[in-house]
Amino acid sequence: xxxxxxIADSAAAEKSPARAKIRSVEELGLIVARLRAAGETVxxxxxxxxxxxxGHVKHLEAARREGTVLVVTVTADPFVNKGPGRPVFSxxxxxxxxxxxxxxxxxxxxxxxxxxEALLTVRPDVYVKGxxxxxxxxxxxxxxxxxxxxxxxxxxxxxxxxxxxxxSSTLINRYFDVYDPPLNAYLTKLxxxxxxxxxxxxxxxxxxxxxxxxxxxxxxxxxxxxxxGKSPKENMIATLYQDREVFAGGVIAAANHAAxxxxxxxxxxxxxxxxxxxxxxxxxxxxxxxxxEFRRQGKPTVCKTRFIESGYLRKxxxxxxxxxxxxxxWEARTLQRLIxxxxxxxxxxxxxxxxxxxxxxxxxxxxxxxxGFLAVNAQSNSGNLGFNLITKYPHADYVCIDTPEARxxxxxxxxxxxxxxxxxxxxxxxxxxxxxxxxxNGCVTYGRGEGVSLIPAFTKTVVDTVGAGDAFFAxxxxxxxxxxxxxxxxxxxxxxxxxxxxxxGHRQSVEKVPLIKYITTLLK
Numbered sequence: 391x392x393x394x395x396x397i398a399d400s401a402a403a404e405k406s407p408a409r410a411k412i413r414s415v416e417e418l419g420l421i422v423a424r425l426r427a428a429g430e431t432v433x434x435x436x437x438x439x440x441x442x443x444x445g446h447v448k449h450l451e452a453a454r455r456e457g458t459v460l461v462v463t464v465t466a467d468p469f470v471n472k473g474p475g476r477p478v479f480s481x482x483x484x485x486x487x488x489x490x491x492x493x494x495x496x497x498x499x500x501x502x503x504x505x506x507e508a509l510l511t512v513r514p515d516v517y518v519k520g521x522x523x524x525x526x527x528x529x530x531x532x533x534x535x536x537x538x539x540x541x542x543x544x545x546x547x548x549x550x551x552x553x554x555x556x557x558s559s560t561l562i563n564r565y566f567d568v569y570d571p572p573l574n575a576y577l578t579k580l581x582x583x584x585x586x587x588x589x590x591x592x593x594x595x596x597x598x599x600x601x602x603x604x605x606x607x608x609x610x611x612x613x614x615x616x617x618x619g620k621s622p623k624e625n626m627i628a629t630l631y632q633d634r635e636v637f638a639g640g641v642i643a644a645a646n647h648a649a650x651x652x653x654x655x656x657x658x659x660x661x662x663x664x665x666x667x668x669x670x671x672x673x674x675x676x677x678x679x680x681x682x683e684f685r686r687q688g689k690p691t692v693c694k695t696r697f698i699e700s701g702y703l704r705k706x707x708x709x710x711x712x713x714x715x716x717x718x719x720w721e722a723r724t725l726q727r728l729i730x731x732x733x734x735x736x737x738x739x740x741x742x743x744x745x746x747x748x749x750x751x752x753x754x755x756x757x758x759x760x761x762g763f764l765a766v767n768a769q770s771n772s773g774n775l776g777f778n779l780i781t782k783y784p785h786a787d788y789v790c791i792d793t794p795e796a797r798x799x800x801x802x803x804x805x806x807x808x809x810x811x812x813x814x815x816x817x818x819x820x821x822x823x824x825x826x827x828x829x830x831n832g833c834v835t836y837g838r839g840e841g842v843s844l845i846p847a848f849t850k851t852v853v854d855t856v857g858a859g860d861a862f863f864a865x866x867x868x869x870x871x872x873x874x875x876x877x878x879x880x881x882x883x884x885x886x887x888x889x890x891x892x893x894x895g896h897r898q899s900v901e902k903v904p905l906i907k908y909i910t911t912l913l914k
Contacts, residue, residue, distance in 0.1 A: 408489040415498045418461060419511040422496075426515065431457035434514035434541075436505040438465045440477040442487045452551040453518035454493045462488050463500040463508045471904040472911040475569075475849060504533050506540045513544035521552050573846045577912055580881070586913040589882065592874045593651065593906060599868050600654040601645075602732055604757065605742030605749070607659045607683075608640030609667045609693040610856060612895055614700040632700045637896035638667070638674035640692070641742045643857050646899040647864040647886070648740070649676035656680045656736070658728050660721070660748060662690040665711070676899070682732075684724045689713040692746050696856075703854060703894065710773050714747040726756045733760035738871035742860060743768040745778025754783055763787045765867035767859070770795045781818055788823040788870040789815065790863040790883075796826045807834050812842040823870050825880055827859055832884055837876035845880040848888040848912065854895060861890040861900050885909050 413421065422432050433456045439446060454460045464484050470477045477484065481499045489497045500508045509517060523534050538548045569577065615629035637643070645657045655678055661668055663685050671691075675681060693711040698704065717725065725748070733739050739761035743749045745768065749757075757764060765788040768780040779799045780791050797803055800814045811826040811834045822838040832847040866883040870876070885908055889900050 408486060411489040411495065412485050412497045412499075415463065415500055415508050415511050418463075418496055418498050419513070422459075422461065422512050422514065425459055426513075430459045431516065432459045432461060432512075432514045433457035433516040433518055434461045434463065434509065434512055435518050436463045436465075436500065436508060436537075438470055438472070438477060439484050439488060440470070440472075440479055442484075447491075449518075449520055449551050450488075450491065450494060453516075453549075456516045456518060456549055459495045460493060461496045461498070461512060461514060462494050463498050463505065463512075464488065466499050466501045469501075469503045471907045475851065476911060504536065506533075506536050509537060509540035509546075510544065513546065514541065515546050516549055517541040517546055518549050518551060521550055523550065570846075573848065576846050581913055585878070586910065589878055589909060589913070590906065592869060592872070592878055593882065593902065593909075595872055596651040596868050597653060599652045599737045599872065600656075600735070601648055601652050601868055602656050602658065602736040602739045603641050603645040603648070603742065603864075604658045604729065604739060605641035605644070606692055606744045606746050607638065607642050607661060607667075607671060608744060608746075609670070609691055610637045610639035610643075610895055611635070611693060611695040612637075613695060613697045615697055615706070616701070617699055617706065627706070629697065629706070635895060635897075636667075636670060638671045639694075639857060639896050640744060640860075642671055642674055643896045643899070644740070644742050644860045644864040645679050646674070646676050646896075647861045647890075648868060649679050650899065650902040651865060652678075652868055654678060654680075656682060656732060658682045658725070658732065660684050660686050660725070662686050662692075662713075663688060665690040665693065667691050667693070674896075682728060684721065684728070686713075686717075686721060692744075708772075712746055712773065714745075714773060716747050716750045717753075722750065722752050725753055729753070729756050730760050733757070734762055736762070738763045738765055738868050740864065740867045741766045741768075742863070743778065744771065745769060745774035751782070758783065758785050761787075763871040765790070765863070765871065767791060767863045768795070769859075770798055780815070783819060785820045787821065788825075788867060789819060789821050790825045790827070790859075790866060792827045792859055793829070808842045808844065812836040823876060825862075825866060825876070825883065827862060827883075827887070833862075833880045835876040835880035840876050843877040843880060845877065845884050848884050849891065852891045854893065855891055857896055858887045858890040862887045865900065882909070885912070 425432055433453050435453050467481045485497045485499055488494050541548055612635045614633040615631055618628040618630055621628050641657055641659050645655050649655050661683050690711055694708055696708040697706045699706055741757060764786045766783050766786040767790050768778055770778060780789055781799050793807055796810050800810050802810055807826055807828060811824050815824050824836040825833055827833045830847050832845045835843045862883040865886045866879045869879045885905060886900050
């Protein structure tokens with residue numbers, strides 16, 4: 391390792407030579423500038439390096455031959471887009487493993503979603519990537535072109551190695567117990583069937599679809615508090631306010647999930663004239679989502695305020711702000727005209743029915759008559775329990791509800807969920823495609839001619855369940871409409887749900903590229 395770095399901590403180097411190689415990206419920028427001024431040729435490699443293997447070793451050896459100094463940056467834990475449970479090894483361990491390689495001179499943890507910032511800061515002479523990135527058109531992330539531009543902006547060049555390759559994900563899946571035995575057995579069965587290509591085609595097949603979402607807009611407000619204890623003078627719990635977040639949820643969040651996968655998305659919804667939150671709603675929409683809304687006079691946009699213990703994100707209680715009386719005559723006719731004008735021009739009409747007064751019998755009738763493919767979720771929640779059952783829809787092409795909602799609709803408290811999904815619900819609704827989500831147990835799918843399948847859940851690490859079912863439904867609806875086998879739709883839906891339960895509120899939507907990377911990680 392060339393000795394031209396005045397920043398180096400000699401005491402640290404004497405105690406742990408490998409750890410002394412690990413610096414911040416900013417420090418590496420200064421180090422590399424001095425190295426280049428001294429005539430060294432600096433090479434940079436970047437990646438996750440979750441499980442260091444022979445393929446990595448060959449790749450790094452080849453990279454070292456491109457120059458005289460090898461710098462490696464590793465993706466920080468929060469930016470490893472391989473789904474729940476990854477990375478297996480923390481950023482500190484991954485960095486130290488690399489630093490222990492003799493021919494690696496410097497290592498840094500890159501605290502950014504891409505390598506672009508590191509490339510602009512470090513400014514290497516050579517940036518080395520593996521052969522699987524040589525075809526820019528095959529890069530699902532689309533980042534390789536940005537990385538090429540960044541390295542060339544600093545006067546460097548991009549080089550691809552042609553060494554033996556392995557997959558960290560494949561090795562982890564085969565030799566590490568990262569999944570529960572039932573899930574591992576299921577994933578092994580899918581890998582043996584080599585279904586990854588088929589699932590990727592199904593996801594890619596959504597890119598030209600036009601989707602219409604109909605449902606209530608809900609403002610999800612999170613009030614972060616610290617519980618103080620019971621008030622000495624009142625029979626209540628006191629809390630100390632810490633922070634607040636407000637999200638556009640309900641049908642807006644559902645449409646945003648679909649926006650990354652589908653060409654065109656329209657939302658038909660209502661806002662109140664009191665506390666409309668219109669600015670928030672419009673600012674939250676993805677670029678390819680169009681909002682068509684009407685106003686309910688004298689009523690608020692539905693808002694649900696949740697008070698959350700800030701340390702562990704435990705929900706303490708919630709307050710509904712709404713007027714859930716049914717639409718009046720003018721309001722109902724307005725919504726009917728909007729559905730009649732748009733329904734048949736879309737590949738699928740997705741109804742997110744939260745049971746807060748928007749969708750009554752006349753609207754149901756209009757939806758059934760005017761949707762080419764009708765996908766429905768009728769939610770049971772604290773504000774409508776027992777009064778918003780899926781059975782209000784006499785027909786649907788696809789129904790997606792959770793297990794408690796399915797039990798309520800069929801008056802079956804203890805029966806087998808597979809029988810409910812595959813026999814009772816299809817008969818009651820005239821519906822050929824049903825998915826009943828089952829929380830930690832995954833989901834049960836039914837398709838006429840396909841039978842019933844049980845897909846286990848992919849993660850037990852849950853940050854926030856709000857909106858997870860809506861995300862599942864928003865992506866599986868266009869999949870089912872496009873002819874996806876129900877087992878595959880359920881598999882993709884479970885992956886969507888696993889990603890979504892790791893997101894607080896609606897801070898982010900489920901995006902196509904991270905989902906593809908997660909599914910690829912599962913099935914390698």
